[in-house]
Amino acid sequence: MEYVIEMLNIRKEFPGIVANDNITLQLKKGEIHALLGENGAGKSTLMNVLFGLYQPEKGEIRVNGKKVNITNPNIANDLGIGMVHQHFMLVDTLTVTENIILGKEPTKLGHVNLKDASKEIKKISEQYGLSVDPNAKIADISVGMQQRVEILKTLYRGADILIFDEPTAVLTPQEILELIAIMKRLIAEGKSIILITHKLKEIMEVCDRVTVIRKGQGIGTVDVAETNENELASLMVGREVVFKTEKIESKPKQPVLTIENLTVKDARHVKAVNGLNLTVRAGEIIGIAGVDGNGQSELIEAITGLRKSESGTIKLNDKDITKFPPRKVTESGVGHIPQDRHKHGLVLDFPMSENIVLQTYYKKPYSKFGILDFKAITKKAKEIIAEYDVRTPSESTLARALSGGNQQKAIIGREIDRNPDLLIAAQPTRGLDVGAIEFIHKRLIEQRDQGKAVLLVSFELDEIMNVSDRIAVMYEGQIVAVVDPKETTEQGLGLLMAGSKKKETGEVNHV
Numbered sequence: 001m002e003y004v005i006e007m008l009n010i011r012k013e014f015p016g017i018v019a020n021d022n023i024t025l026q027l028k029k030g031e032i033h034a035l036l037g038e039n040g041a042g043k044s045t046l047m048n049v050l051f052g053l054y055q056p057e058k059g060e061i062r063v064n065g066k067k068v069n070i071t072n073p074n075i076a077n078d079l080g081i082g083m084v085h086q087h088f089m090l091v092d093t094l095t096v097t098e099n100i101i102l103g104k105e106p107t108k109l110g111h112v113n114l115k116d117a118s119k120e121i122k123k124i125s126e127q128y129g130l131s132v133d134p135n136a137k138i139a140d141i142s143v144g145m146q147q148r149v150e151i152l153k154t155l156y157r158g159a160d161i162l163i164f165d166e167p168t169a170v171l172t173p174q175e176i177l178e179l180i181a182i183m184k185r186l187i188a189e190g191k192s193i194i195l196i197t198h199k200l201k202e203i204m205e206v207c208d209r210v211t212v213i214r215k216g217q218g219i220g221t222v223d224v225a226e227t228n229e230n231e232l233a234s235l236m237v238g239r240e241v242v243f244k245t246e247k248i249e250s251k252p253k254q255p256v257l258t259i260e261n262l263t264v265k266d267a268r269h270v271k272a273v274n275g276l277n278l279t280v281r282a283g284e285i286i287g288i289a290g291v292d293g294n295g296q297s298e299l300i301e302a303i304t305g306l307r308k309s310e311s312g313t314i315k316l317n318d319k320d321i322t323k324f325p326p327r328k329v330t331e332s333g334v335g336h337i338p339q340d341r342h343k344h345g346l347v348l349d350f351p352m353s354e355n356i357v358l359q360t361y362y363k364k365p366y367s368k369f370g371i372l373d374f375k376a377i378t379k380k381a382k383e384i385i386a387e388y389d390v391r392t393p394s395e396s397t398l399a400r401a402l403s404g405g406n407q408q409k410a411i412i413g414r415e416i417d418r419n420p421d422l423l424i425a426a427q428p429t430r431g432l433d434v435g436a437i438e439f440i441h442k443r444l445i446e447q448r449d450q451g452k453a454v455l456l457v458s459f460e461l462d463e464i465m466n467v468s469d470r471i472a473v474m475y476e477g478q479i480v481a482v483v484d485p486k487e488t489t490e491q492g493l494g495l496l497m498a499g500s501k502k503k504e505t506g507e508v509n510h511v
């Protein structure tokens with residue numbers, strides 16, 4: 001039998017929306033099969049159907065040629081199907097082993113046998129080159145490592161077919177390389193993989209075939225060897241996509257954000273930001289390039305009031321905001337597109353409308369004499385949903401029900417709409433499709449052209465190079481170089497990010 005999985009003419013509806021309409025996907029044994037489509041196209045839904053989380057209204061699923069009824073994830077597990085979700089499902093306070101055996105605890109005379117489980121997990125980890133420590137606590141390990149725990153969990157349950165829902169969206173470039181190696185290892189050991197990713201480069205690099213869906217409908221399946229990035233982009237979006245962002249020369253004016261000698265400690269009380277100086281002016285986009293863990297998160301948390309600074313000053317338009325709590329920072333004119341949209345961006349169990357006024361609900365026109373004006377809130381929400389192409393059945397839909405990319409677009413819309421003097425964008429296009437990325441980049445540049453200061457932090461060098469007017473390289477808690485993107489290459493940037501040399505070019509970043 002050629003196909004290990006066949007999803008034939010699948011239809012899945014949600015109230016007010018057909019998420020999957022007659023979609024067919026066939027997975028061959030030993031292949032990495034990409035599932036590509038815009039944000040909200042229905043990719044996660046289709047995979048949740050395969051994993052037994054949703055029941056399709058129509059269609060048929062076959063595993064190794066045999067028709068099956070996957071009514072819950074346990075059945076999927078029994079059929080050898082495992083899934084690594086877009087948002088991890090691990091318990092922070094438990095260890096790796098405890099998380100992996102959760103719901104499938106091996107018992108010896110009725111007692112949970114952690115020792116045997118831990119041994120088994122170690123063995124699987126070594127077999128696939130995962131390097132996971134079975135005894136580590138989830139809260140203490142990196143996102144990349146947590147993802148490997150999710151992979152281990154599926155392997156521990158005997159999965160032969162692995163579904164990865166946007167695994168690379170949360171990873172750093174280095175972690176992506178490692179994951180690619182792991183996927184190749186899995187294939188070599190006889191597994192088959194369905195991979196959801198928005199990164200066309202990754203598809204070209206690791207996948208054998210790709211199935212494209214658009215707005216819930218199947219567009220077709222193509223061999224990766226017979227296509228290219230441009231064709232894939234137009235297949236999924238339904239039009240040509242511009243990869244290079246057009247922009248005019250920036251005209252920077254007065255400093256908006258001035259950081260002097262800033263020191264910030266991380267959660268382990270180590271200096272993550274260490275005497276940093278940085279100025280962002282009105283009318284310019286400063287891109288911060290750096291390898292993850294060089295203090296970028298702590299820097300942003302310090303500016304936005306989420307983390308306390310040890311020493312140094314942060315000024316916004318000459319006002320010292322160093323000690324301001326988050327709400328006061330926001331009110332002083334700072335917009336923040338946070339790195340972790342679930343932790344700091346949205347309240348998942350609130351409707352979209354309330355999420356859109358999350359920082360402004362207590363003010364006019366959303367609140368009058370302490371009473372919320374839902375009419376005004378709804379109006380604003382509708383406006384942002386339309387303007388930022390947030391695909392949702394309505395503004396009263398819970399944030400949780402939106403696709404990952406559409407949650408992100410809503411946050412970006414909300415932050416830009418507040419019209420801040422300084423817009424901080426941390427990994428703003430993480431999980432967005434190519435069309436949406438193009439749109440967001442235009443929006444950031446538009447903000448700049450309107451005289452706003454934009455601070456962009458991204459692991460995507462393409463994005464940093466394309467969007468920034470100047471690039472500040474962050475290394476070990478300091479800005480070690482400021483370069484003009486037109487005068488540098490990705491390789492050159494990579495060297496600076498690795499701390500290989502310190503360099504100051506052109507106008508020094510600090511006044």
Ligand SMILES: Nc1ncnc2c1ncn2[C@@H]1O[C@H](COP(=O)(O)OP(=O)(O)OP(=O)(O)O)[C@@H](O)[C@H]1O
Pocket residue numbers: 014015017018019037038039040041042043044045046086391392393401402403404405406431
């Ligand atoms: N539980 C749900 N209830 C209601 N609507 C839902 C639910 N899950 C998904 N949807 C809707 O179904 C559509 C498809 O969503 P899905 O999450 O499958 O998209 P996706 O292709 O994975 O997008 P992304 O790339 O942004 O993750 C979206 O319009 C979404 O709002």
Ligand SMILES: [Mg+2]
Pocket residue numbers: 043044045086165403404
């Ligand atoms: Mg998804």
